[in-house]
Amino acid sequence: MKKTDWRFGLLTWVVAVAAIWAANQFGLWYGAMITSVLIGLFMRGASRAFVVAWLSALAGWGFELLWEALHEPIAGAASAVAGMMGLAANQGGVVIALTLILAFLLGTVGAWFGVALRRLLSSVFTLV
Amino acid sequence: MKTRIGLRWANFAAALLAGAGVAYLAANGAGPLPALGPTFNPGTGVWTVASGAHLPTSETLHAPGLNNPVQITFDKNGTAYIHAKTNRDLFFAIGYLHAKFRLFQMDLMRRQGEGLLSQVVGPAALSSDKFEDQLGILRTAQLEWRQMSANSPARQALLAYSQGVNDVIAKDTATGRLPVLFKLLGYQPKLWTPVDSLVVQGIMTQTLDFSTGPLDYALMVKSLGYRRTMSWFPILPPDRQHPYDPGPYKYGGIAPVEGPGRVSVREAKAVATVIKRFKSLPKTALHHGSNSNNWAVNGPKSATGQAMLAGDPHLNQTLPSIWYQISASAPGYHFSGVSIPGLPMILIGHNRHIAWSLTNVQNQATLFYAEKTSPKHPGAYFWNGAWRPMQVIHDVIPVKNGPAVHLTVDLTVHGPIMTQNGQTLSVDWMGALPSPDLASLLGIVRARNFTQFRSALRNWHAPSQNFVYADNRGNIGLISAGYYPIVKHGDPWLPLSGTGREDVIGTIPYRDVPQVYDPPSHMVFSANQREVGNQYPYYIGTTWNFFTNGYRADEIYHFLSTHNHMTMKNFATLQNSTRDYLAGLIVPKLLSALRSQPLTAQQRQAQTLLAHWNGDMNANSAAASIWWTFWTTYLRDTFGPWWQAYHVPTALDSNLAISPGQAPFDEDLEAWTLSDPTNPAFNLPSGAKRTAAEVMRSAFEQTIHTLSAKLGTDPGKWLWGRIHFRAFPSLAQISSLGYPKHGAGGDQWTVDAADGGMVSTAGPSWRMIVAWGTGAEGVYPGGQSENPLSPWYKNQIPAWWNGKYYPLLTAAQVRQSPYHPTWTLKP
Numbered sequence: 001m002k003k004t005d006w007r008f009g010l011l012t013w014v015v016a017v018a019a020i021w022a023a024n025q026f027g028l029w030y031g032a033m034i035t036s037v038l039i040g041l042f043m044r045g046a047s048r049a050f051v052v053a054w055l056s057a058l059a060g061w062g063f064e065l066l067w068e069a070l071h072e073p074i075a076g077a078a079s080a081v082a083g084m085m086g087l088a089a090n091q092g093g094v095v096i097a098l099t100l101i102l103a104f105l106l107g108t109v110g111a112w113f114g115v116a117l118r119r120l121l122s123s124v125f126t127l128v
Numbered sequence: 129m130k131t132r133i134g135l136r137w138a139n140f141a142a143a144l145l146a147g148a149g150v151a152y153l154a155a156n157g158a159g160p161l162p163a164l165g166p167t168f169n170p171g172t173g174v175w176t177v178a179s180g181a182h183l184p185t186s187e188t189l190h191a192p193g194l195n196n197p198v199q200i201t202f203d204k205n206g207t208a209y210i211h212a213k214t215n216r217d218l219f220f221a222i223g224y225l226h227a228k229f230r231l232f233q234m235d236l237m238r239r240q241g242e243g244l245l246s247q248v249v250g251p252a253a254l255s256s257d258k259f260e261d262q263l264g265i266l267r268t269a270q271l272e273w274r275q276m277s278a279n280s281p282a283r284q285a286l287l288a289y290s291q292g293v294n295d296v297i298a299k300d301t302a303t304g305r306l307p308v309l310f311k312l313l314g315y316q317p318k319l320w321t322p323v324d325s326l327v328v329q330g331i332m333t334q335t336l337d338f339s340t341g342p343l344d345y346a347l348m349v350k351s352l353g354y355r356r357t358m359s360w361f362p363i364l365p366p367d368r369q370h371p372y373d374p375g376p377y378k379y380g381g382i383a384p385v386e387g388p389g390r391v392s393v394r395e396a397k398a399v400a401t402v403i404k405r406f407k408s409l410p411k412t413a414l415h416h417g418s419n420s421n422n423w424a425v426n427g428p429k430s431a432t433g434q435a436m437l438a439g440d441p442h443l444n445q446t447l448p449s450i451w452y453q454i455s456a457s458a459p460g461y462h463f464s465g466v467s468i469p470g471l472p473m474i475l476i477g478h479n480r481h482i483a484w485s486l487t488n489v490q491n492q493a494t495l496f497y498a499e500k501t502s503p504k505h506p507g508a509y510f511w512n513g514a515w516r517p518m519q520v521i522h523d524v525i526p527v528k529n530g531p532a533v534h535l536t537v538d539l540t541v542h543g544p545i546m547t548q549n550g551q552t553l554s555v556d557w558m559g560a561l562p563s564p565d566l567a568s569l570l571g572i573v574r575a576r577n578f579t580q581f582r583s584a585l586r587n588w589h590a591p592s593q594n595f596v597y598a599d600n601r602g603n604i605g606l607i608s609a610g611y612y613p614i615v616k617h618g619d620p621w622l623p624l625s626g627t628g629r630e631d632v633i634g635t636i637p638y639r640d641v642p643q644v645y646d647p648p649s650h651m652v653f654s655a656n657q658r659e660v661g662n663q664y665p666y667y668i669g670t671t672w673n674f675f676t677n678g679y680r681a682d683e684i685y686h687f688l689s690t691h692n693h694m695t696m697k698n699f700a701t702l703q704n705s706t707r708d709y710l711a712g713l714i715v716p717k718l719l720s721a722l723r724s725q726p727l728t729a730q731q732r733q734a735q736t737l738l739a740h741w742n743g744d745m746n747a748n749s750a751a752a753s754i755w756w757t758f759w760t761t762y763l764r765d766t767f768g769p770w771w772q773a774y775h776v777p778t779a780l781d782s783n784l785a786i787s788p789g790q791a792p793f794d795e796d797l798e799a800w801t802l803s804d805p806t807n808p809a810f811n812l813p814s815g816a817k818r819t820a821a822e823v824m825r826s827a828f829e830q831t832i833h834t835l836s837a838k839l840g841t842d843p844g845k846w847l848w849g850r851i852h853f854r855a856f857p858s859l860a861q862i863s864s865l866g867y868p869k870h871g872a873g874g875d876q877w878t879v880d881a882a883d884g885g886m887v888s889t890a891g892p893s894w895r896m897i898v899a900w901g902t903g904a905e906g907v908y909p910g911g912q913s914e915n916p917l918s919p920w921y922k923n924q925i926p927a928w929w930n931g932k933y934y935p936l937l938t939a940a941q942v943r944q945s946p947y948h949p950t951w952t953l954k955p
Contacts, residue, residue: 024171025302033151043539064170072178075918081174082311083864094785099168099175106165109147116143120136 005048012043013052013059020060032057032103033110039112050111057107062100135494144342159529161294162314166298174311181917184949194220194955199723201942201950206912206920209939210456210945219285219460219472221953223292224321226450226452228918229913230469231296231821232307233448233859234328235317241265241327241334247526248313254525254533255584256409261523262537262544263333264560267325272562282567286322289472293320298589307914309860328470329566333559335443337489341673342496342724345621347424351776361672361792362811363621364662366799369678370685372594372606372654373642379665382614382634397550405546407813421485421879421892422596423653424604426646431693433490437598438699439485440892442881446859447517447866447922449910450903451894457940463573464936466894466908473569476896478936481576482599487654489608489642490593490618490676493670495560497542497624501552512628518545544624544678553623556632558611563589568609572939578605578645586607586638594642594654600900606652607643608659612636612668621670638667651688655879657681661762677791679709679877696905699897704931706873710798711743711755717801718758721821722828731832734843747849747873754846756788756875762827763793765808773813789876789883848873853887856909865916867909867925895933905933 016035023031036053043049068074078092085093132314154165167173184202191198196213198221203209212218226234237246243260245253276283276725300306303317309316312314348357361871420804422439430436431714443450454474455464465477476485501508505735519539526532537546540558571584572595581597585607597603643661644652657678662670669675686709687702688694717740721734734754741751767786771778779787788792800807812818832843839846849871858865874882874891882888894905910927913920916945927934942948 021171024169027166027169027172029154029165029169029173030151030219035149059493061170065175068170068175068178073181074178076181076917077175077178079313080177080865081308084309084860084862089864095168095174099170101169102164105150106154109143109150112148113140113143115139116136120133120140124134125134 003061007047009043009052012039014058016052016056017059019062021064024060024064024067030106034062034108035060036107036110037114039102040111040116041118042114045120046115049115050108053107053111053114054104057103057110058100061103065096133683141949157314159344162312166310167314169304174308176305176311177308177915177917178238180305180307181915181919184951186949186951188952188954190951191224191292191295192955194290194953195365196955198953199950200225200953201939201948203937203945204940204947205924205934207453207934207942208935209937209942210454210458211939212456212458215281215458215460215827216284216288218456218461219288220292220295220834222454222456222472223294224296225292225299225454226467227293227296227320229915230448230452231293231300231317231914232915234293234320234324234470235310236859237328237331237782238324241331242324243523243525245417246528246530248315248528250528251412251530254527255405257525258403258533258535259409261525261535262546263334263338263555263557264537264544265327265330266323267521268560268562268937269323269330272326275562276501276564282564282568283322284859285472285566285570289325290320290322292557305702307388307569322488325470325472327568327660327694328468330559332468333563333591334907336593337493337559339492339494340781340783341492341494341670341671342621342623344672344781345625345670347777347781347784348899349622351774352770353774356770358428360796361670363667363670365671365675365678365791365795367795367802369657369677370681371642371657371659372681373608373644373660375661375663377660377664380637380639382641383637384634400521401547401553401851405852408433409415414439419490419656419680419883421653421655421680421684421881422485422487422594422606423469423688423702424596424598424606425651425688425694426604427650428692429650429688429694429697430899432899432901434600434902435598435602435604436694436699436897436899436902437485437596437604437704438895438897439474439487439596439713440895441486442883442891443893444681444884444890445856445893445909446889447855447910447916448859448914449893449908451908451910452608453906453908455936457939458883461573464904464938465896466906471566473566473573475569476894478898478904479573480600482572482578482581482597483900483904484572484581484598485596485896488656489594489610489659490656490669491608491610491612492591492667492673493590493594493611493613493662494611495542495556495615495620495632496546497540497554497556497626498543498623498628499540499542499552499554501548507538509633510627511541516541520770531831540626544629549671552626556613558613559590561589561611563587563611567589578602578603581605582607582643594659594672596652596654598898600902603646604650604652604677604899606645606654608641608940609638609653612641612666614666620667621673636668640666642648642777649689652680653684653688654683655680665713667704671792671795672790675791677710677789677794677796677877680879682880683709684708684877684901692791696897696902698898699899700931700933702879703892703895706742706745706875706878706880708745708752708755708875708878709743710759710794710877713798714759714801715741715743715755717820718824718828721824725762725825727926728832730836730843731829734828734832737843745848745852745873745878747847747850748850749873750844750846752848752873752875753835753839753851754831754843755849756852758824758827758831760788761830762824763788763797763833765802765827765830767793769812770809771839794877847871850884850933851886852882854882854891855887855889855923857889867922870929892928896936897933906936907933 157163170843244258420441424437426435450467454544465474521537575581597605624630656676737751847914852871855869856867894908898904909922
């Protein structure tokens with residue numbers, strides 16, 4: 001990987017994480033998906049796009065939980081929510097996992113759509 | 129090339145499909161899964177439950193609905209002290225606080241009353257919604273709202289309160305800070321209206337006042353026969369009781385109500401249908417034995433000579449609690465006490481001049497009518513000599529994950545039709561009549577003396593309540609305010625004829641309802657016992673429907689009458705007393721029956737434990753286990769053979785099961801054991817003769833056998849706390865949010881009551897003591913916040929459990945304490 005590619009990837013990731021985090025503050029949970037679509041659409045290399053999209057979605061959702069865990073009872077919140085969902089109260093980890101899996105899924109389908117669209121568009125325009 | 133493009137189209141289509149699928153699932157959820165995106169979004173989803181658990185800090189908050197700034201200071205337990213410059217802003221602030229700390233609870237209560245639970249929890253709540261739609265709490269609330277004059281203080285209070293609630297709803301919805309259960313259930317609360325508050329009032333009335341007595345009687349008459357039913361479940365109790373108003377009484381005629389012997393096979397069928405429906409309703413839909421205590425003393429009974437008052441309403445003990453504690457000052461109001469989220473005023477507490485508390489009157493407030501109908505007159509009923517059309521109301525109940533249910537409610541002059549199976553049965557419930565309770569409460573909170581207090585209660589109709597009173601001039605009183613329906617003819621404890629000849633013709637005039645003021649005994653007390661003696665000239669209900677057995681009142685009477693110069697500590701001792709009054713009467717008889725009988729070593733050990741027992745249902749008492757198991761067995765052995773022989777339908781109606789706490793069973797057996805030990809009820813239906821002593825000995829043997837099997841062979845280890853528990857379940861019925869069961873003392877008729885069976889979930893929901901000239905204190909088993917992560921979720925439970933209290937402070941006192949965060953609400 002070229003140094004500039006690596007830097008571009010890092011920059012994209014930082015911008016994407018910030019965008020996802022900001023969207024979440026306004027209840028726009030689909031921000032992770034839209035951001036990943038854009039990554040897939042504009043970043044060269046499908047595997048690179050997927051990796052950046054996954055890391056962005058996971059960080060966009062996960063860093064916020066980590067940050068809150070520094071001064072909020074996040075583990076307690078996970079246990080309480082698990083109880084409310086009919087799970088055992090000690091299965092708070094399931095709630096955390098569910099949150100991160102959802103972020104991962106949103107990133108995956110977003111990037112997949114972006115990459116697929118880019119490829120399709122490039123084929124169509126090449127044909128023309 | 130074409131193949132490559134085809135593959136890319138296919139890839140694109142697959143990506144589109146997968147993306148749409150994930151997006152749909154995340155946006156809408158599926159089956160029991162909530163919408164995953166908004167629910168788990170770390171910014172505004174369920175995770176905000178953590179940040180919402182923070183205790184308040186001193187800050188300025190924007191509240192656009194206010195007229196002037198309001199200050200709210202919190203003490204370390206979360207009690208809110210409101211200082212407002214106008215009365216309107218005070219009610220706004222109460223609404224604001226309720227919504228900040230109890231919004232989901234409020235929404236749940238209004239949904240229950242408005243028949244809208246299914247909309248958010250699905251078909252499981254349909255039976256409750258259909259029942260509420262039929263009963264018509266929402267219709268009553270709407271009527272009450274329409275009847276309020278534009279300038280009435282109650283109307284103004286409701287409007288300001290709603291605005292305070294709605295400020296919070298709007299802000300928390302916009303910022304994604306709604307309580308976590310809204311997010312998990314996937315809905316947002318609609319704005320609060322004054323009618324919603326009146327619905328919450330209606331739900332409380334229903335919990336306290338709606339009973340199935342006439343239906344129970346009908347089933348008993350059908351199986352046991354009228355004579356035996358009325359002999360064992362009489363109107364007046366057979367044992368000696370302590371009414372608080374001993375008379376003399378006057379018959380002053382009948383005041384108008386503002387508003388509108390035998391059981392046939394068809395009636396019994398209809399009754400069975402209605403009873404079956406009631407079985408599927410939530411616990412709070414009917415009155416289920418949650419009762420209360422209150423008392424007051426003055427003069428030589430008080431250490432200071434000033435008046436003292438105590439009150440502990442017994443209700444379902446849930447997390448969050450039914451109560452939210454506030455203290456307030458505004459130009460027209462200065463009070464401290466407990467409020468119900470959804471209502472803009474405290475129900476129990478004190479102002480600068482008077483203190484008050486409530487217990488349920490327990491008079492009969494629910495009547496059932498067998499309507500005369502005919503296939504020749506469809507949709508009509510016969511009343512006062514003519515066929516009249518039933519009023520028909522069409523309702524639609526929205527159901528989550530299912531089709532909406534269309535419901536038709538038929539109304540007669542008596543009330544809604546509950547069934548048409550076999551017999552058309554309608555219900556006439558006093559709680560369905562408009563009752564200006566909020567206006568009464570506002571009057572009480574502003575009262576300075578008994579005259580004003582009594583006057584404020586004149587229009588209190590339902591639920592009928594015993595209001596105890598003590599003022600700062602040394603006066604005490606008690607008044608049982610509410611409607612007491614009087615029928616023209618017939619037995620109101622059974623389903624009545626709907627043709628008009630057995631209609632309600634009025635209520636007991638206010639001047640004649642039970643009441644006392646500054647009695648020479650220097651004490652007043654109520655504990656859901658029959659308030660009046662046998663000479664009282666009006667019908668107010670039977671032993672079954674639904675006064676309690678009176679043992680709590682007996683214990684309170686005994687304590688207050690044998691103590692002088694009482695302090696707050698004495699009152700706390702009595703409020704937390706687990707002494708069983710009935711045990712004190714019956715155990716000596718049992719010991720006498722066992723005397724000179726051949727006993728096993730184990731039985732002798734149990735006998736010795738009872739002989740040295742003081743009647744305290746302490747969690748560490750083995751004798752308590754023996755006593756309770758004995759009494760339960762003794763009841764079953766006495767009545768059981770009759771129930772079996774006459775096929776009393778206990779499977780259909782669990783109220784008919786032979787169990788302690790069903791007042792007439794306890795009262796009959798007590799009276800027969802003490803003074804009629806050869807009563808024919810002890811005999812077997814076959815004719816075999818038995819006496820009280822014989823049945824007691826047999827019950828004792830069975831008790832030893834039962835406890836041995838359950839707790840081991842050593843009677844010394846049969847501790848009450850091993851078989852008797854208390855738990856505080858979550859209001860939303862989520863087990864992890866409740867307070868798990870712990871071994872506990874008390875029983876159904878100890879002053880510190882444990883209602884609801886061997887795992888008690890009802891009892892003293894708030895304990896308060898006010899001693900004029902000394903101070904005031906209170907505690908409830910819960911906390912101020914409904915957020916399960918908040919330090920204020922269940923912080924008061926340990927103190928409540930250990931019989932401790934927190935002082936009811938003034939705002940000035942709180943501001944002197946080290947912890948007193950203050951919110952300044954600014955318009």
